[in-house]
Amino acid sequence: MSIGESHRALRDEVADQLRSWILDGTLEPGSRLGEGAISERMGVSRLPVREAFRRLEAEGLVQTAPRRGVRVAVFDxxxxxxxxxxxxxxxxxxxxxxxxxxxxxxxxxxxxxxxxxxxxxxxxxxxxxxxxxxxxxxxxxxxxxxxxxxxxxxxxxxxxxxxxxxxxxxxxxxxxxxxxxxxxxxxxxxxxxxxxxxxxxxxxxxxxxxxxxx
Amino acid sequence: MSIGESHRALRDEVADQLRSWILDGTLEPGSRLGEGAISERMGVSRLPVREAFRRLEAEGLVQTAPRRGVRVAVFDxxxxxxxxxxxxxxxxxxxxxxxxxxxxxxxxxxxxxxxxxxxxxxxxxxxxxxxxxxxxxxxxxxxxxxxxxxxxxxxxxxxxxxxxxxxxxxxxxxxxxxxxxxxxxxxxxxxxxxxxxxxxxxxxxxxxxxxxxx
DNA sequence: CTCACTTATTCTGGATACAATATCCGCCAT
DNA sequence: ATGGCGGATATTGTATCCAGAATAAGTGAG
Known part of the structure; x- marks a missing residue:
C-alpha cells in the first residue's frame, strides 16, 4: 500500500484515532491500551503508537504507569x-x-x-x-x-x-x-x-x- | 553500563534533560534539535529521544514541522x-x-x-x-x-x-x-x-x- | 561573479528484530 | 483459602534497515 501523497505523520493519525475513540466512549475510562493491540488493529508498527501515547499522556487523556502500560484516564x-x-x-x-x-x-x-x-x-x-x-x-x-x-x-x-x-x-x-x-x-x-x-x-x-x- | 535497578524510563530522563537545557538557555530558541545528535550526545538510542520530543512538543517547549525536525519554540x-x-x-x-x-x-x-x-x-x-x-x-x-x-x-x-x-x-x-x-x-x-x-x-x-x- | 539547476548527503519517519526486565497469572504446596 | 514460585506476557530500549524528503554542495550557464 502506497503511503500516498502528503500523508500526515502516522503518529498524528494514531493519536487522532485514539483520541476520538476515547472521547466517544469506544475506549472506556480505566481500560488498558496495549501498544501491541493498537498497532495491530490500526495496521501500523508499534513505534508511532508509542509516540501517540506520549502525546495523549501529555494531553491528559491517558495515564501511564511505569512498566504497566497506558490506560484511559479516569478522574475523580x-x-x-x-x-x-x-x-x-x-x-x-x-x-x-x-x-x-x-x-x-x-x-x-x-x-x-x-x-x-x-x-x-x-x-x-x-x-x-x-x-x-x-x-x-x-x-x-x-x-x-x-x-x-x-x-x-x-x-x-x-x-x-x-x-x-x-x-x-x-x-x-x-x-x-x-x-x-x-x-x-x-x-x-x-x-x-x-x-x-x-x-x-x-x-x-x-x-x-x-x-x-x- | 547497566540500566540499574529502578531507573526511571529513559524518555523521562531525556525529556527532563532537554527541558532544563532549553530553560537554562543552553539550547537557544529556534535552534534545531536533531534526534540523531541528541541521542548520540546522551548515549541513548533515537527512540526515547523521539518520545521525549512528543512530550516536549505537547508541553509547548518545542515546535515540530513535518519532515523538518524539531526546534526550540520561539514565541512572539x-x-x-x-x-x-x-x-x-x-x-x-x-x-x-x-x-x-x-x-x-x-x-x-x-x-x-x-x-x-x-x-x-x-x-x-x-x-x-x-x-x-x-x-x-x-x-x-x-x-x-x-x-x-x-x-x-x-x-x-x-x-x-x-x-x-x-x-x-x-x-x-x-x-x-x-x-x-x-x-x-x-x-x-x-x-x-x-x-x-x-x-x-x-x-x-x-x-x-x-x-x-x- | 551570481544565479539557477542538479546532485549528493543528511535527517526524519517508519518497520522490524531482538534483548532485558518488570509485572501478572496460574499452579502448587502448606 | 492463602502464600510463594515460575512461566507467560507486555513494556522498554537497542540496533539495523529502508524510503522519502529537505538541506547542502557542487556545477554549469548567463
Whole structure:
C-alpha cells in the first residue's frame, strides 16, 4: 500500500484515532491500551503508537504507569471540578481576547457559523448544530491568535468532555447560548461576551453536578 | 553500563534533560534539535529521544514541522503576553484551591519552605532561594490535589520562563513576595493569598514588558 | 561573479528484530 | 483459602534497515 501523497505523520493519525475513540466512549475510562493491540488493529508498527501515547499522556487523556502500560484516564469528582474551573478561566480569556482582536477572518467565520446555525436550528438539524457548536469553540480559541491557548483549550476541553459521558444539554439549547456569545463578539462587546460565556459554562457545570450527585 | 535497578524510563530522563537545557538557555530558541545528535550526545538510542520530543512538543517547549525536525519554540510578543495571562489565571485558581483545601502534607511543606527561606534570605544564599522559589510554585500547584492542574501549570510556567531569557527579578525580591503568599495560605486566607499572588505575577509581567520594549 | 539547476548527503519517519526486565497469572504446596 | 514460585506476557530500549524528503554542495550557464 502506497503511503500516498502528503500523508500526515502516522503518529498524528494514531493519536487522532485514539483520541476520538476515547472521547466517544469506544475506549472506556480505566481500560488498558496495549501498544501491541493498537498497532495491530490500526495496521501500523508499534513505534508511532508509542509516540501517540506520549502525546495523549501529555494531553491528559491517558495515564501511564511505569512498566504497566497506558490506560484511559479516569478522574475523580474533585479533579473534574478543577478541570471545569480551569476550562472556564481559559474560555473567558479566549473569548475576551478574540472580541478585542477582532481578527477579520475569524469574524467572517463567526458570521458564517451564526447564519448556518440559525438555519440549522430552524430546520432542527441536530448533527449540523452539534458540528457548529464545535466550530464555535474552535473559532473562539483560534481567534486569539495564540497557538498555545488553542492547544491548552483543546486539551482541557477534551478532559471536560471526558466527564460528561452522555452530554446533558441538547444541541439546540447550547446553540442559542452560543449564538448570543457570537453576537456579542461581533459587536466587539468583550465583557458581555465573557459574561454570556461564563453563564453558558457555569449552567452546564451545575446541571452536570446535579445529575452526578442525586 | 547497566540500566540499574529502578531507573526511571529513559524518555523521562531525556525529556527532563532537554527541558532544563532549553530553560537554562543552553539550547537557544529556534535552534534545531536533531534526534540523531541528541541521542548520540546522551548515549541513548533515537527512540526515547523521539518520545521525549512528543512530550516536549505537547508541553509547548518545542515546535515540530513535518519532515523538518524539531526546534526550540520561539514565541512572539503577543503570544508571550497571552501565556502570562493564562499563567496568572491558573496560578490564582491553584493558590485559592490550595488555601481552601489545606492539605496537611502541603501545609507542613510550606512551613518548612517558609522557615528555610527566611534563613536563606538572612544568609544571602542565592541558589537556595532560587530552589525554594521553585518549590513554592510546585507546592501551590500540588496542594490543589489535581494532577491535571499541576501538569498545566508546569507547562505554562515553562513557556513563561522561556520568555525571560535572563530573569529580571532577584531571588530575594521574589522570596519576600512568596513568603507573604505562604503566610496567607497558612492562615487559610484564600482571597488574600490570591491577591498577593496576582500582584506578584503582575509586577513581574510589567517589569518584563518594560525591559522588552525600551 | 551570481544565479539557477542538479546532485549528493543528511535527517526524519517508519518497520522490524531482538534483548532485558518488570509485572501478572496460574499452579502448587502448606 | 492463602502464600510463594515460575512461566507467560507486555513494556522498554537497542540496533539495523529502508524510503522519502529537505538541506547542502557542487556545477554549469548567463
Amino acid at each position: 469528582q474533585e479533579e473534574l471540578a478543577t478541570i471545569q474551573e480551569v476550562r472556564l478561566a481559559l474560555e473567558l480569556i479566549a473569548v475576551r481576547k478574540t472580541a478585542e482582536r477582532r481578527d477579520s477572518e475569524t469574524m467572517n467565520e463567526l458570521e458564517r457559523v451564526l447564519l448556518a446555525g440559525s438555519q440549522a436550528a430552524e430546520a432542527g438539524d441536530q448533527s449540523a448544530l452539534k458540528r457548529l457548536n464545535g466550530d464555535f469553540h474552535e473559532l473562539l480559541a483560534g481567534g486569539t491568535g495564540s497557538r498555545v491557548l488553542v492547544a491548552l483549550l483543546r486539551s482541557v476541553r477534551n478532559q471536560a468532555h471526558h466527564l460528561v459521558g452522555g452530554l446533558v444539554t441538547s444541541p439546540e439549547d447550547s446553540w442559542s447560548e452560543h449564538a448570543r456569545v457570537i453576537r456579542a463578539v461581533l459587536d466587539a462587546d468583550a465583557e458581555m461576551a465573557a459574561l454570556l460565556m461564563r453563564r453558558h459554562l457555569h449552567d452546564r457545570h451545575e446541571s452536570q453536578r446535579a445529575t452526578l450527585t442525586p | 510578543q503577543e503570544e508571550l503576553a497571552t501565556i502570562q495571562e493564562v499563567r496568572l489565571a491558573l496560578e490564582l485558581i491553584a493558590v485559592r484551591k490550595t488555601a481552601e483545601r489545606r492539605d496537611s502534607e502541603t501545609m507542613n511543606e510550606l512551613e518548612r519552605v517558609l522557615l528555610a527561606g527566611s534563613q536563606a534570605a538572612e544568609a544571602g544564599d542565592q541558589s537556595a532561594l532560587k530552589r525554594l522559589n521553585g518549590d513554592f510554585h510546585e507546592l501551590l500547584a500540588g496542594g490543589t490535589g489535581s494532577r491535571v492542574l499541576v501538569a498545566l501549570l508546569r507547562s505554562v510556567r515553562n513557556q513563561a520562563h522561556h520568555l525571560v531569557g535572563g530573569l529580571v527579578t532577584s531571588p530575594e525580591d521574589s522570596w519576600s513576595e512568596h513568603a507573604r503568599v505562604i503566610r496567607a495560605v497558612l492562615d487559610a486566607d484564600a482571597e488574600m493569598a490570591a491577591l498577593l499572588m496576582r500582584r506578584h505575577l503582575h509586577d513581574r509581567h510589567e517589569s518584563q514588558r518594560a525591559t522588552l520594549t525600551p
